[in-house]
Amino acid sequence: MARTLISAVLAALALVGALAAQVVLAGDAQGYVKAGSRAAAHGACVEPTQYMRRHHMDLIQHQRDATVYQGIRGTRHSLAGCIDCHVGPGSDGHPVAVNAEHQFCRSCHEFAAVKVNCFDCHDGVPKGGPLSESAQSALDAATQQGRGRGNADGSVRSAREGQGQ
């Protein structure tokens, strides 16, 4: 009888402990968006926050295939866009990779215990821009001449979004 009681108490304690840990982690979760990142200044993500929490991976993957196979490089749902907006400054003012410890992607994924593969290949800080400097200057020159034959293969957007994947 006493042993049963002890086991029950121990089990209850373990449960309380686990719950407390969850609460602490969940408290952490409130602060996932890093102060100083562009995301912190925005009221909302590219889609409603609740939707993004559940479906960001689908959006990124969809954009991924569109980019790789169809050459469509919108930033709205691209990983590059996520990184651009969510990367926060470190104590030295330099950007800290979104997949570094306590940063946006990492902290939430650790909470959810889901492995992220993105950063095997993608760097966690924006670097180099959508075009190299030389490409940009060549593009500008061609645009000024107005006769470059850059994108002759179909429907084109009349305005650029400023940044690409």
Next chain:
Amino acid sequence: MMKHPPEGIDQGRRALLGVAVGVTTAVVAPGLVLHAAALPSAAPPGAQRSGPVTDRVRWGLLIDTSKCAEGCRACVDACDRENGLDLQTRPAGQSGRAWADQKAVWIRKVKLADDLTGRVTNLPMMCQHCEHPPCVDVCPTGASFKRADGIVLVDRHTCIGCRYCMMACPYQARSFIHEVTHDQLTRVPRGKGCVESCNLCVSRRDQGAPSTACADACADAGHHAIVFGDLKDPRSAISQALTGLPNRQLREDLELNTGVRYAGV
């Protein structure tokens, strides 16, 4: 042995373009909707693509070996900078010689001597962007693929790193990433265990930039040995040059119909 790109020239292309550049509603920043404008028949340069790439273009290169200077590495250096290959670091403990054959190289300068006459030819070699690429045929997962506009590249999200494509490539154009990568450029993600090669500066293509890094660098160096352009557009600089200049494909015997052509070899 001289051949010209055998694709039939699509005479209806201009007409098609006018129709195809149609209603495109682009959602840009949250809350901001741009209304699609009726565009002139030729797309303005510098426009980012919003519709899928089509096979109305086929990108290619023409290398005029008579203009390729010995000892010049402008194209190689430009490619390395463009694609972040200059950021590769030799793993600690690896010998320089072994690393030289393990690091990624997308374009390389080759110097040839004719066995009979000794005539020396210099040329850059990169992925030849075949119409019938052996690397695409052998890839078990379909990660190695040919984009509609003729660019052959690797979808590194499905590449398992088996290297069968490297076995199959007749030009040894592909590199396997042998080490853990750091500091990749945003426009060129690359990571350990996948295969990569020249993709004709695919991000430039999608952003509407006019040329490739190697062709630009070659022109800047004053050589103009590399011409980039649309093989299907009879008015493009590359098509004009191909018409005027005797040229051939490497390993013509394989009938791969490469997108990269060489003059003077």
Next chain:
Amino acid sequence: MKRIVYREWRIPPARYWGILGILAAVVGLGGLAALYLEHEGHWVTGMSNSVVWGVPHVFAVFLILAASGAINVASVGTVFNKGAYLPLGRLSGLLAVALLIGGLLILVLDLGRPDRLLVAMTHYNFRSIFAWNIYLYTGFVVLVIAYLWSMADRMGAPFKQSIGVLAFVWRLALTTATGSIFGFLVARQAFDTAFLAPMFVIMSLAYGLAIFLLVLIFSCAQDARPIGDLLLQRLKNLLGVFVAAVLYFTLVYYLTKLYGAKNYDLVGWVLLRGGIYSFTAWVGWVLLGTLVPLGIIWHPVLGRDRRWIVAACALVILGGFAALYVILIGSQVYPLQIFPGHTVVASGVVDGLRAGVAHYHPSVPEVLLGLGGVAVALVITAVGVRVLQFLPESLADPEASAPVGSGALRRFSIDEISPG
């Protein structure tokens, strides 16, 4: 004919666990090597952008070939109705599955992204022979397990013949496809021939039988189970035929290559000027791997000595590794001929596209990975033989054994299970 009694391997536990312990240690080293490779990347191997497949692939291809060859012993029994081979069917099936799993494990662990195995299982490009092989290899395992069931279970007996035929056809397809991995590569001169497919089939028969014989002789000797001289002579002679066939195919392979002037340099390099590759081809593949074992096998005295037969089998296996080393690695080391009639004086990288040949020096981790795969195959075999009834209690020749249930009437129940 006598009734076959199968029994678990009853060697002393100390010896059994000792064998398992040694094998497990090798498996462990192979596993560590795989982890190291996965963590660091392939720069820790001798493989490069020129030699993209190295020693792990030599091991893997050897094991896959040997697997399809090992099942041949069962096929001879059921498909070709050679009664003497019937008692060997179960071991043959077990060994085939074990060797294939060992080989595949090496292949998978050598991938640049082994974590994406699921991608390989969900994305297929059916123009790729690799994609077909994924089905052929897994199908082979399933089929051989069904074959084992039909051999071991009374309920399966009616299906034994048909499953056996299917397994035989399947293994031919499997080895043909394995050869085609290389045969379809138009880029590299030394591959680029459909001849590699039948050549791999012949090689598989020789290497598979050699491994089978070694395992059979070892496991029977450990458990003091007799193997009849007559049976051993049959198996040994069969091995001789297969090894001779490999020699013939080797000869024809190089002769057909020599038929085209463009390949003179290639063959000259492999056979004469290739340094370690020429040495391996002549000494490893032809002399030690083919001629010496043939001499032993058909020698009137040595061919009857069990120790010499074991030596011959070991040499055939050694020759197999040598042959695959030359075929797989030598063919990659030899430079691609992109500019016929020209010499590449310089290229942007040291070895990439070069005047001379590429360099390949296998590193310790990749060798350990390969050995680990072999050890996995042997662990599966050892455990299988120990816990299930794979080995016949006696393989003594019929006239030498006590007649149990004699006569032609028992012909169709010779492999029936004995409850004891």
